[in-house]
Amino acid sequence: MAQGSANLNIMVKAARAAGRSLVKDFREVENLQVSMKGAGDFVSRADHAAQAIIKEELMTARPTYGWLAEEEDSEIEGKDPTRRWIVDPLDGTTNFLHGMPHWAVSIALEHKGEIVAGVVFDPAKDEMFYAEKGTGAWLNESRLRVSGRSRMIEAVFATGLPFGGGKYLPASLQDLGRLLPVCAGVRRWGAAALDLAYVAAGRYDGYWERGLHAWDIAAGIIIVREAGGFVDAIRPEGQSLLEDGQLIAANSELFDGFAKIIRTR
Numbered sequence: 364m365a366q367g368s369a370n371l372n373i374m375v376k377a378a379r380a381a382g383r384s385l386v387k388d389f390r391e392v393e394n395l396q397v398s399m400k401g402a403g404d405f406v407s408r409a410d411h412a413a414q415a416i417i418k419e420e421l422m423t424a425r426p427t428y429g430w431l432a433e434e435e436d437s438e439i440e441g442k443d444p445t446r447r448w449i450v451d452p453l454d455g456t457t458n459f460l461h462g463m464p465h466w467a468v469s470i471a472l473e474h475k476g477e478i479v480a481g482v483v484f485d486p487a488k489d490e491m492f493y494a495e496k497g498t499g500a501w502l503n504e505s506r507l508r509v510s511g512r513s514r515m516i517e518a519v520f521a522t523g524l525p526f527g528g529g530k531y532l533p534a535s536l537q538d539l540g541r542l543l544p545v546c547a548g549v550r551r552w553g554a555a556a557l558d559l560a561y562v563a564a565g566r567y568d569g570y571w572e573r574g575l576h577a578w579d580i581a582a583g584i585i586i587v588r589e590a591g592g593f594v595d596a597i598r599p600e601g602q603s604l605l606e607d608g609q610l611i612a613a614n615s616e617l618f619d620g621f622a623k624i625i626r627t628r
């Protein structure tokens with residue numbers, strides 16, 4: 364791993380510990396011959412167990428920081444109100460439940476309203492994506508850089524599609540109607556944190572999604588930015604990116620053209 368700050372090392376350690384627990388449970392899920400409800404409950408327990416591991420690691424090391432996490436009933440305000448951890452112990456829960464090895468642990472650190480470090484760990488592929496403000500983005504030992512593609516027709520994008528009656532379905536279908544004819548393809552792999560990490564790695568040329576939560580995207584945003592990519596709200600007039608949960612990310616060459624397509628209503 365590249366040299367990082369003490370905080371980054373703590374985050375990586377916590378992500379690895381949670382990853383070990385999740386990998387063990389994932390093998391179980393693959394073998395589980397139980398009803399969907401049984402598997403769902405099992406995955407929910409795996410998710411909570413991973414979160415408990417992360418919380419123990421982070422809050423022991425930095426007891427004054429705040430804590431915002433997906434599987435927590437409410438946010439914990441820290442003694443130090445300027446810093447908080449933003450955690451999704453298992454991003455890509457549906458993939459996990461269905462035995463598909465595409466899910467991740469996502470941990471971000473926010474300071475004075477700005478994300479200053481992020482870790483997205485894909486334990487099934489042993490890929491640790493991480494970044495700190497001003498020091499670049501990394502995948503294991505290698506420096507990350509967003510793709511250099513500048514032609515929409517050669518670009519591959521990722522998105523997330525609303526399910527179960529999500530309110531953004533019409534908007535997402537309109538996006539696809541405009542984007543698909545002018546690009547090389549759109550993927551929907553089901554883990555927002557990894558979608559952003561893949562933009563940083565130049566695997567995807569861009570990504571957009573609506574209806575996300577802070578814990579889905581906080582770590583991924585800094586990883587994309589530190590890899591030289593752009594991230595912005597779909598609605599620039601909306602709330603802050605983390606609160607709004609509707610974002611576009613892409614390499615700098617494609618960003619404006621891509622954003623124009625997604626922002627057209």
Ligand code: IPD
Nearest residue numbers: 453454455456457523553554555
């Ligand atoms: C979900 C995933 C998915 C995205 C959903 C998220 P979760 O997070 O990131 O890709 O489309 O909007 O809620 O529930 O698996 O942590």
